[in-house]
Amino acid sequence: MDTQLLASGVIFGLSIGSIYFLMAIGLSLCFGLMRIISLDQLFYYAVGAYITYTISVYSGSVWLGALGGMIVAAVCAFAVERFIFLRIYERDIAFTMITSFGILIGGVGIIKAIWGLAPRPVLMPIMTQWTILGTEVPVYRLIVILIAALVYGLIWVFLNKTIIGKAIRAGIESVEHVEGLGINVYRLFTITFIIAGTLSGLAGGLHAPLIMVDPNMGLEVMPFIFMVVIIGGLGSIKGTLISALIVGQVFSIGALIYAPLAQMAPFAIMLLILLIKPTGLYGSKLLKR
């Protein structure tokens, strides 16, 4: 394999990994703090992508669309959290998993009702290409990577420097103690859920120009997101970042070596990691509440 192919493969893998990371971070935070597995993040992802499509058709700007997608996804997340999740935080994980799957399926139905079944294309906002190591690289992919890095930085600052972020981190360790300090944990839950939904919407908006937007896009990407979260360990931000990078690279470089391997290789790696370390790379001992 020559360096040109390798370089474009690495960039491709990084951009895919960035999008997976943006989605997985929400799932991971939700699991860490609320002990729920929120499959409906994939619905916000699809919502983000569809809003991006609609706004970019009318205004011509994908960036504006991605912003709108984030806002609408956040509103959806807030509504779902208020009406459904608030009632089921106390239940066990399997329960939240099934309920959120119901939301996801219902959401797919809503999307089909509004936008129809046909896949829609979204134009790439920046068509220019840069030459890196003798290979043409689309600038858009580099921007996606940059945005993901920025989000990681912001999340890090939010969790480590602000008082709400510190409360969230403490809540991941022990919710009872946080509650004992007089902090309203349900408000923390709401904030975390909205952040997760917003990031999923952003991921959808950024992913839309790279793929076709279709109603089942959430279900298609679901196994990969879960793989990222599981390899990294549920509840760990650093683990999520590292596993998203691993999965992205395995995905794109696997495709260079032997095309049918691309979709399968990450799953084989996940099985291997889980068998060696059943809690994922950075997963904690996962106490049941």
Next chain:
Amino acid sequence: MNTFRWWRGILLAFFLLAIIRVFLPLPFSNEIIIFSIYVMGCSFLLGRVGFISFGQPAYLATGAYATAFYLFYFGANPFIGILIGVVAGLVMSLIVGPLFVRLRSDYFALVNLALAVIFYYTMQKVLAPITQGDNGLWFLANMTSTPIIDITRPKEFFTFAFLAALAIWALFKYLNDTLYGACALASKVNEDKVQFLGYSNFKIRFFGFIVANVTTAFAGSLYAIYLGFVSPEITSAHRCADPVVVTILGGVGTLYGPLVGAIAFTGMKDLIAGLIGNWELFIGFLLVFIMLAGEKGIWGSLEPQLKKVFSGKRV
């Protein structure tokens, strides 16, 4: 008298099913029967052993593909095909079982999902020369008629599937009544105490895993023979949660839940798809509603009412 009481529930349910067959078209009844066998495995796993699995299509596909390989490349007897499908399911669960049942319930669900996805891509891309990729294996014409009950014809296939479902129901009812069923339920509720009593959680779960997945593989073989073709579509990620949804719809861990759920799910899918063409919306919100309303499902809510009606005199 005791034996009669033991059989009464099952026979009544299947008598009703036979009546349904008279009123509804044959493909619908066949679909219901196979689907309810498929869901039975998942329901047992979720309700008795306490494992939620999003990867049942992997085991369904194991059975279906084993049958399809036999009928496409080697032989022509559909019964031997079914036998091979069941054996393949057994081998599959013996291989992956010891690795999977050690995991906690939520990881178990996702690892199974991963297995289903691996299976999908293996069948679609990696083994494409053998499985013919997305085109699937067509072998309807390869099957020969069998002497006593000719399962290549839909009508007699229904009889066969009906009897098989009856046998499987009896098996699961028997399992629920045995010491094993009690142990499985106990290990779902509190594994430490089960261990304290001297039972092995691992063995209980492993056995449950095998029973459930062999049942699922059997349903897969039935699908293969009924449809006469197999394509990777049956293990695609879109359909991964169908059995879980139907289990919840019918009522978790109840004996008749899978049957009721399968009828309701297949019926709603056909009905709503015909009316408004958007069944996901309905199923999704129904699922959320059932979960919020106490996760008892259709049968789980009906059962106490029916019991009240039927035993009204004695109380």
